Amino acid sequence: MSKAEPTQTPSAGEPRLSRASAARFSLYLRPLEHWHQAGLRTVSSGQLGEAVGITDAQVRKDLTYLGSLGHPGVGYPTEELVLALRRALGIDRTWAVVLVGVGNLARALLRYRGFEQQGFRIVAVFDSDPGKIGQEVEGLEIHGLDRLPAVVAARGAELGLLTVPIESAQAVAEALAAAGIRGILNFAPLCLKPPPGVSLVSVDLAVQMEQLAFLVQLENGERPLTTR
Amino acid sequence: MSKAEPTQTPSAGEPRLSRASAARFSLYLRPLEHWHQAGLRTVSSGQLGEAVGITDAQVRKDLTYLGSLGHPGVGYPTEELVLALRRALGIDRTWAVVLVGVGNLARALLRYRGFEQQGFRIVAVFDSDPGKIGQEVEGLEIHGLDRLPAVVAARGAELGLLTVPIESAQAVAEALAAAGIRGILNFAPLCLKPPPGVSLVSVDLAVQMEQLAFLVQLENGERPLTTR
Numbered sequence: 001m002s003k004a005e006p007t008q009t010p011s012a013g014e015p016r017l018s019r020a021s022a023a024r025f026s027l028y029l030r031p032l033e034h035w036h037q038a039g040l041r042t043v044s045s046g047q048l049g050e051a052v053g054i055t056d057a058q059v060r061k062d063l064t065y066l067g068s069l070g071h072p073g074v075g076y077p078t079e080e081l082v083l084a085l086r087r088a089l090g091i092d093r094t095w096a097v098v099l100v101g102v103g104n105l106a107r108a109l110l111r112y113r114g115f116e117q118q119g120f121r122i123v124a125v126f127d128s129d130p131g132k133i134g135q136e137v138e139g140l141e142i143h144g145l146d147r148l149p150a151v152v153a154a155r156g157a158e159l160g161l162l163t164v165p166i167e168s169a170q171a172v173a174e175a176l177a178a179a180g181i182r183g184i185l186n187f188a189p190l191c192l193k194p195p196p197g198v199s200l201v202s203v204d205l206a207v208q209m210e211q212l213a214f215l216v217q218l219e220n221g222e223r224p225l226t227t228r
Numbered sequence: 229m230s231k232a233e234p235t236q237t238p239s240a241g242e243p244r245l246s247r248a249s250a251a252r253f254s255l256y257l258r259p260l261e262h263w264h265q266a267g268l269r270t271v272s273s274g275q276l277g278e279a280v281g282i283t284d285a286q287v288r289k290d291l292t293y294l295g296s297l298g299h300p301g302v303g304y305p306t307e308e309l310v311l312a313l314r315r316a317l318g319i320d321r322t323w324a325v326v327l328v329g330v331g332n333l334a335r336a337l338l339r340y341r342g343f344e345q346q347g348f349r350i351v352a353v354f355d356s357d358p359g360k361i362g363q364e365v366e367g368l369e370i371h372g373l374d375r376l377p378a379v380v381a382a383r384g385a386e387l388g389l390l391t392v393p394i395e396s397a398q399a400v401a402e403a404l405a406a407a408g409i410r411g412i413l414n415f416a417p418l419c420l421k422p423p424p425g426v427s428l429v430s431v432d433l434a435v436q437m438e439q440l441a442f443l444v445q446l447e448n449g450e451r452p453l454t455t456r
Contacts, residue, residue: 022442026435031419051419089438090445097437105336112333114417114434120441159440183444185436189342191259191279199443203436206342207254208413208429209325210317212387213348214250215427216411217318 017088021062025085027052028059032082042075094119096157098181100145100172101164102127102137105187109161110138123155128168145172148179162186173198245316249290253313255280256287260310270303322347324385326409328373328400329392330355330365333415337389338366351383356396373400376407390414401426 017025031051035043045056045063063069063076066084070076086092097120099106109115110122125140126148127133133144143151151157160181164172169188176184177195186192186202194200245253259279263271273284273291291297291304294312298304314320325348327334337343338350353368354376355361361372371379379385388409392400397416404412405423414420414430422428 017442019439019443023435023439026432026438029438030417030432034419090441091438095441103336104332104339108331108333108336109433111331112417112433114432115437118434118438120434120437158444159437182448183440185440189258189340189345191262197447199440199447201436201440201443203431203433204254204258204342205337205340205431206346206348207251208431209323209343209348209387210254210257210319210346211247211251212411212413212427212429213318213323214245215247215429216386219425219427220410 017065021065022089024052024054024058024062025089027054028062029082029085029089032078032085036078036082040078043078043081044075045070048076091119094121095159096121096123096155097159097161098122098124098126098148098152098155098157098176099161099163100126100148100176101162102129102132102142103163106161106163107137109163110140120159122161123157124151126151128164145175148175152176152179152181157181159183159185162188162192164188166190173200245293249293250317252280252282252286252290253317255282256290257310257313257317260306260313264306264310268306271306271309272303273298276304319347322349323387324349324351324383325387325389326350326352326354326376326380326383326385326404327389327391328354328376328404329390330357330360330370331391334389334391335365337391338368348387350389351385352379354379356392373403376403380404380407380409385409387411387413390416390420392416394418401428 028048031048032043045059049056049059066088069080069084083092099109099122102125106125115122122140124143125137126143126145128145132142135142158181160176160183162169162172162176162184166188169186169190169192173184173186173192174195177198181198183199184194186200189204189206192200192202256276259276260271273287277284277287294316297308297312311320327337327350330353334353343350350368352371353365354371354373356373360370363370386409388404388411390397390400390404390412394416397414397418397420401412401414401420402423405426409426411427412422414428417432417434420428420430
């Protein structure tokens with residue numbers, strides 16, 4: 001921590017964290033939290049790089065964004081590094097999350113321990129099916145979509161998980177935006193247009209599968225990947 | 229297609245597709261397949277870039293890997309582009325996939341239309357729970373893990389979906405490798421060590437959520453992201 005006071009607005013002379021660096025920050029957090037819990041006091045850029053498959057030079061470059069945390073020959077203090085990474089990512093607080101679309105994926109996400117561990121709390125669930133509305137899932141009452149604005153406001157929810165079918169995804173995204181949601185994690189396999197002022201991250205599971213197929217073929221030298 | 233014959237081995241003088249380009253190829257495919265089905269004959273790099281949030285210059289650069297497909301002022305022929313992208317990614321064929329760990333996430337993945345659309349067919353499911361073995365899920369019999377080698381060989385499966393708890397993920401990954409699986413899509417929120425010769429893609433849903441939180445704050449100017 002080289003400065004005593006946090007700066008509240010970005011200024012041109014200061015480095016900004018790129019989205020790619022932010023993605024790597026998330027990757028670094030996982031082994032670091034594990035090591036911290038296991039009592040490891042310091043870690044090296046080499047250890048961290050090996051754990052996540054990134055060169056130690058890139059690790060050191062990324063971590064300079066956090067200020068002067070590391071010491072040559074000693075490494076980075078594990079706990080401080082975890083805290084600094086969480087602060088940079090904006091997860092040194094909890095986020096209230098609503099979920100729309102109660103199917104199997106929703107049930108899996110409601111039980112997914114990783115969200116709660118990182119400060120994401122699913123506080124309300126919604127569905128358009130009259131047969132589901134009023135029922136409970138993982139201890140939460142299923143609301144109709146008409147209740148979105150009231151529940152989002154009452155629970156202070158800022159993020160939305162979208163697990164509805166392709167056909168209704170765009171309309172529900174807009175309803176979430178209108179209700180005051182500021183970020184949407186979309187699981188429907190389509191190109192969603194983010195409503196104005198709303199951030200969007202899409203999880204396309206088939207893309208992950210395609211990347212895997214690509215890597216398998218690369219590993220086996222089956223695809224020359226020429227300009228043909 | 230500027231060359232009549234496909235090259236079967238990579239040679240030093242030819243550009244190789246990077247993993248980042250391959251990831252973008254997957255992104256390009258989604259709107260292209262949609263447009264192709266809708267009867268659109270040609271697309272421009274600008275349209276494609278806008279649909280996936282990438283500059284048209286980057287789109288054009290990426291697509292040069294596919295050879296001379298585009299024509300200035302006319303654009304790219306949609307159908308040829310879809311076929312060339314699928315070939316480059318290695319999904320101009322079907323892949324047989326096994327799934328291990330039958331919980332809610334598995335049930336969601338078994339119903340996920342996106343996999344089958346892209347040529348990934350889940351052909352067998354496994355679990356270690358004696359209470360589940362022998363039962364059916366989405367029309368597939370649940371096998372015990374002892375049957376992995378026999379079933380993988382019989383079905384010609386090459387990829388594995390890993391939806392087991394954190395505690396057993398590493399052991400099951402090794403069992404998949406021993407059974408002949410060449411690529412694993414891992415959903416357990418931990419740093420899995422890929423067994424030798426096996427490609428690994430990990431889907432950490434909390435990472436996606438963290439990226440979303442980061443973007444929301446960036447959008448709202450709440451995080452200065454200085455070197456503090």
